[in-house]
Amino acid sequence: MNQHAATQHLFAKDILLDNGWQHDKTLIINNGIIADIIDGKTEPAVVASGPVIPGMVNCHSHAFQRGFAGFSEQGSEGNDSFWTWRKIMYKFVDHISPEQAQVIARQLYIEMLKAGYTRVAEFHYLHHDSEGKPYPELSTMAKAVFKAASESGIGITMLPVLYRFSGFGPLAPTHGQRRFINSVEQFNQLVSDCIEHAKTQSNANVGIAPHSLRAVDLESLQGAVAHLKSLDDKAPVHIHIAEQMQEVNDCLVHYQKRPVQWLLDNIDIDSSWCLIHATHIDDSELKGIVETGAIAGICPTTEANLGDGIFPTVEFLEAGGRLAIGSDSHISVNACEELKLLEYAQRLQKQQRAVLATTATPSVGRCLWQHSTKGGAISTASNTGEIAIGRQADLLVLDQDKLRLYAGGDDYRMDSFIFASASNAVRDVMVLGQWVIQQYQHPAQQQSTDEFAQVIKQLSAGS
Ligand SMILES: [Zn+2]
Incomplete structure (x- = not known):
């Protein structure tokens, strides 16, 4: 997994908070926990390439x-x-x-x-x-x-x-x-x-x-x-x-x-x-x-x-x-x-x-x-479930290139993501402040897939 500095800044043009879609916000993430959510873009924030949920x-x-x-x-x-x-x-x-x-x-x-x-x-x-x-x-x-x-x-x-x-x-x-x-x-x-x-x-x-x-x-x-x-x-x-x-x-x-x-x-x-x-x-x-x-x-x-x-x-x-x-x-x-x-x-x-x-x-x-x-x-008795101060930074970046093909704007974005988009639009995934999926890729996915296919072969031969 990617290691990261203890504190990181993530800027989102569109971000889904508890009270709805908000715009131009920077998440300050400290050791995996959202320490603050502030207006505008800080330097040197990483810019999320699409909506954050x-x-x-x-x-x-x-x-x-x-x-x-x-x-x-x-x-x-x-x-x-x-x-x-x-x-x-x-x-x-x-x-x-x-x-x-x-x-x-x-x-x-x-x-x-x-x-x-x-x-x-x-x-x-x-x-x-x-x-x-x-x-x-x-x-x-x-x-x-x-x-x-x-x-x-x-x-x-x-x-x-x-x-x-x-x-x-x-x-x-x-x-x-x-x-x-x-x-x-x-x-x-x-x-x-x-x-x-x-x-x-x-x-x-x-x-x-x-x-x-x-x-x-x-x-x-x-x-x-x-x-x-x-x-x-x-x-x-x-x-x-x-x-x-x-x-x-x-x-x-x-x-x-x-x-x-x-x-x-x-x-x-x-x-x-x-x-x-x-x-x-x-x-x-x-x-x-x-x-x-x-x-x-x-x-x-x-x-x-x-x-x-x-x-x-x-x-x-x-x-x-x-x-x-x-x-x-x-x-x-x-x-x-x-x-x-x-x-x-x-x-x-x-x-x-x-x-x-x-x-x-x-x-x-x-x-x-x-x-x-x-x-x-x-x-799960876990400190997750929403993007809010004090919660774990467990979040997704959606693919704006895909979502722009469907109804857009705050009122429709999640409906397009869930009901309309035929292909997966989860582009990047952060868990506890670490990027685990970037541009649809997981660093261990090739090895994992190969080993998994082998196991399926072994188990289906035995059943
Ligand atoms: Zn069950």
């Missing part, structure tokens, strides 16, 4: 799944679903080594940076060796992913996953899940190890992710949350919840409650929680989430790809809810595509247009981008 936070990633994007689009059983997709995924995951996991994650994180994501929440559940035995060092796999983040330059929120069971009951884990399973005690040790490791890495923090209500019971959920909060009471907690109707129905049979309702009734949920795929919720669950301040983590392209269903985004936002976006299975790694699909799913469902705009911000694109960066920052 905050970097996006990716609230939900399973990095290893990038390795089999494209391998699961073949109809096989006539009734393909999330559950048949999961079988293919389990088979793929059988033989991934820590070295291969690192190569896959590094490639993915470079792709994320190029697509405008400056931070990732890694919902990390591939813990053990291919026999299902813990590595001598429990955090071997997590460290491979941490290393990939460091090599790429993306900020990371590591969320080790607690996975105990294969279903409500609880049901014993299956053979395909052997690499994911930990006792609560072993899991808490893994979390402590990750927290210690994160202290040694720039731009990294740690939370936890109880996998889902089918994979943990109340006792193990409480044990894991209590351990994390004893170490860091602000640390984020993410959970898959209500992604599939089968999951909702199984939960109703087992607990006589829908998943979100059960969670709200049994656990003290607050704004440090992120409910991933809160897809199937009723009105009372929707209100319940909003009251807690928890973030809804929505992954539109993966949810569409897996046939999950459509999150009630309009109703949730109207009720004051906050959301973040994630690329989850990485069938698409493109922040614009996530936001576009978030809006389009609502348009198709409601037969209306521009449904996620607000009176205060009529530009759907600007509204969604700024809402999602802030929601993503909360979901």
